[in-house]
Amino acid sequence: MEALERAIARPDPVPGVGANSPVSGLARRSVGFFDVLGQSVAAIAPSAAATTIPILAVATAGAGSVIAIAIAAVIALAVAASVSVFARRVAAAGGIYTFVSLGLGPRASLVAGAAMLVGYAFVAMSELFSAGHFLVIAFAPSGVPTVVGCLVLVAIGAAFIAVLLGGIRLSTRLTLLIEVATVTALLVVVVVLLTVVPIDPAAYVPRPDHPQGLVVAVVIAMTAFVGFESSASLGVEAKRPFATIPRVLTWTVLAAGALFVLVSIAEVAAFDLLGLDLAASGTPMDDIARGFGVGWAAVALDVLVAFSFFAAAVAATTAGVRILFSMAREGLLPVGLGRTSERTGVPVRAVALLVPVIVVVPVILRLADFDMISVMEIVLVASGTGFLLGYVLVCAAVPPFLRRIGEATLWPVVRAVAAAVVLAAGLVVFLTMTGDVVSVWSVVLFAGALVGAVVVLAVFRARAGAAPRAVRDVPLASDVLGGDARR
Template sequence: MTALARAIARPTPVAGFGARSPLHGLERRSIGLVDVAAQSVAAVAPAAAATTVVLLVSGVAPDATVAAIIAAAVLSLGVARTMSQFARRFAAAGALYTYTARGLGARAGLAAGAAIVVGYGAIAMFALLGCAYYLSYLLGGLWPALDRGTTVTVALVAEAVAVAAVLVAGIRLSARVALVVEAVSVALIVALLGVLLVFIGPVDVVAAVTPGRVDPVALAAGAVVALTAFVGFESAATLGVESVAPLRNVPRAITGTVVLSGAVYVLAALTQVSGFHALGLDLADSASPVNDLAGAFGWGPWGVVADVGIAASFLACAIGSLTALTRVLFAMSRDGVLPARLGRTHARWRTPVAATAAALPVIGGVPVLMSIGGIDPREGMQITLAVGATGYIVAYVLVCVAAPVFLRRIGEFTLWPAVTAVVSALALAAALIAFLTVGSDRAGLLSVAGVTLVATVVVVLVGRRRRPLALGAYDEPVAAQVLGGISPPERGSGD
C-alpha cells in the first residue's frame, strides 16, 4: 500500500469541524455558474429595465439620458468589484448583510440587512406591478371591453401564486425558470432594438452620449435613476451556500451581470432617444416606448411580442428578488436577529420555506391592495422603485465602506480595491442625495428615505436586544468534507 493509499484509508484525525454548516438546511453545492448568474440576471431583469428605466431617466435628465446610463454602469461595476472582495473569500446566504457585518460589525450589518430587505421587497413589488401592467396593456389591446383595473388585480394574484410555487419547488427550478424567461426576453428586446436602429437610420452615437452642456445635478439624478436598472446584480451572492465553487462563480456572476445589463441598456437608450428624436416626439410622454417606436416604423406586431417578453422579464425579476429576500431573512434568522422559525427549510426541496411564507403575503399583498385602492400600476411602480432604490443604495454604500476595513482586518489590504470602494461609496452617497433633493416628488422621495431609516432603526434595536455581537454567519466546511475530519460530539450529525 502506498503512502497516499494509507493516508486515505487511515487519515490523520483533524478536529475542529462541525457536523453541519451554520447555514445548514439549504441544498449545498447544487447549482453551477449558469444558474448562479441566472439569479443575478433575473433580479436585474434587463429586458424589462431596458424599456421602463430608460423612460424614467429621460424624465429626470432628458438631455443626458445615455450619459446617465453609462455613468450608472461604471458606478455599478465599481460596486460589483468591491463586493467581489467578500465573495472571493467566503460564501454566505446573507450577502450584503453578512459582508457588512464582517467588515463593520453588528450594528452596521443590521443596518445593511434592513436596507437590503427593503430593497429586495420593494423591487419584487415593482416587478409584480410591472408584469401586471404589461399584461393588462396587451389584453386591453386584444379585448378593449376588459376592465383594466380588474385585469391588473387578477394578474397580480396569479403572479403571486406562480412565484410561490416556483420558489418553494427548489433553487434549481427557480434558477432555470428565471434563466429561460430572461434569455428569451432579452433576445426579443435586443432583436427588436437592432431592427429599429436600422429603420431609424444613422445614429450619431457621440452626440447622443455627449449632447453638450448638461446640468450636473440632473445628470447625477439621472444616474441614480439609471442605477435602479442595475440593482440586484449582487443577488447571486445570496446563493453562495447553494453554488458549486462559490468563491469563483459568485464574483463572475456579479460582474458579468453588470457588463451584460449595461450593454443592453446603452443599446436601448440609444435606440429610444434617437427614435423619438427622429419622430419629433418626447420620450418621457410615452407609455411604452419600444411599442410606440415599433408601431411608428411599421413593426407593430413585433412590439406586441416584445411586450410579452417584458412582462415575462418582470415576472423573472419578482422570482429573483424574492429568492434573494428569503435567503437574507434566512441568514438573519440563523444569526438570531429574526425569529428562529424563519430559518426553517423544506425537508425535501431544501428551500427557506418559512421565510418564503412570511415574505410572500406582504410582497404580493401590497400591490394587490394598491390595485384595489385604485392606484395606477405606473404610479405604484414609481413608488416601489423609489423605495427599493433607496434601500439598495444604502446597503451598497455600507458594503463599500466595509470592504477596506475587512481587507485590513484579514491582512489583505491593497490600494486599488480600497480606492474603488471609497470612490464608489462617495459617488453612491452623492447621487442618492441629489436624487432625493431634486426629484419631481420631493416629499414622496424624502418619505422613502424616512421609511428606510425607520426600518433600519427597528431592525437594529431588535438585533441588539436579541443578539448584539456575533453576526454574519457564513458557510463553512463540515467534518464529512474533510479527510479525517472530526466534529464535536455535541453538535449532532448530518447536514
C-alpha cells in the same frame, strides 16, 4: 503509489472540522454557474429595465440619458468589485447584510440589512405589479376592468409562490430561461432599429446648463442595475462560490450595461425619428413598434417583458428571504425563520413572512387605479434608494475588512472608497431633488420603511442581548479528505 492509495482510502482524521454548518438546511453546494448567473440576471431584469429606465433617465437628463446610463454602469462595476472582495473569501446567505457586518460591525449591518430588505421587498412588489400591467396591455391595449387586472395579479402571485417554494434550482433555472428569451428578443429589435434608424450624435450630448439633471439621471440609471449583487446570497448553495459569484457579479453588470446603452441609443433615435416624446411614453417599445407599423411585435414584447418582471420578482424575493434566514440563524430574529424545508432546502417560514406582503400590495395598487409609471416613480425609486444605501455601506466595509484579515492593498481600498463617496454624494443629490425630479412620496415611503425596519430589528437585537455574530458557511467533514468519519 501504494502509500498514496492507502492515504486516500484511509485518510488520517482532520481535527476541528465539524459535521454541520451554521447555515445547514439550505441546499448546500447544489447550484452551478448558470444557476447563480440566473439569479443575478433575473434580479436585474435586463429586458424589463432596458425598456423602462430610459424613460426616467430622459425625463431628468434629456439628451444626457445615454451618458448617464454608461456612467451608472461604471459605478455598478466598482460596487461589483467591492462585493467580490467579500464573495471571494466568504460564503454566506445574507449577502451584503453579512458582508457589512464583517467589515463595519453589527450596528452598520443592521442598517444595511434593513435597507436591503426594503429594497428587495419594494422592487419585488413593483415588478409583480409591472408583470401584471404588461400582461394586460399585451392582450388588451385599451385596458381592462380593475377586477380583471386584480385577478391577473392574483394568478401571477400564485405562480410566484409556487416557484419560490419549488426550490432554488427551479427558481434560478426558470428565471434564467425567461431572461435569455426576453433579452434575445429585445436584442433582435434593437439591432433592427440601429440598422434602419439614423443616429444623430448631437441627440446624446448633455446640456451644460443642467448638470444636476445628469447627476440625478445617473442615480436613477443605477436603479437599473440593482439586484446584481443578489447572487452573493447563494454563497451557501453555489458549488464553487469563491470562483463563481465574483465572475457572475462582473459579467452581469458588463452585459446589462452594454444592453442598457444599446437600447437607450435605439429608443432615443427611434422616438426622435417618429417625432414622439420618450419621457412621456409609458411603453416605449410598443410605441416604436406601432410607429413602424408592426404592432404585432408590441404584443410579443409585452408578454416577454411581463415574464422578465416576474423573474425579477422571484430573484429579489429569493435574496430577501435569505437575509431573513441569516438573521434568524444569528439569533437576531425568531429561530423559526431559519428553518428550511427538508425536501427543497427553502426557508419556508421566511417565505411565509415576506411573500404575502409582496403579493398583496400590487393588488391593492391595482385596486387604487395606480398606473405603472406612478408605481415606478414611487415604489421603484424608494426601493432603489434602499439598494444604493446598502451599496454605500458594503463599499465602506471593504477597507476595515481587508485590514482586519491582513490583506489590505492600495487598489481595492481606493476603488471601494471612491465608489462609496460617489454613491453617497449621488444619493444626497438625488434625495434633495425631491419635488423636482423625484417624488416626495418616494422619499417618504423609503424613509418610513427604513426607519420602521431598523426599529424592529433593533428591538429584536435588544431582546437577544449580545450583538449577533455574522453567520456564514464553513468547511464540513464531508468536504475534506479525512474529515468524514464514515470514510
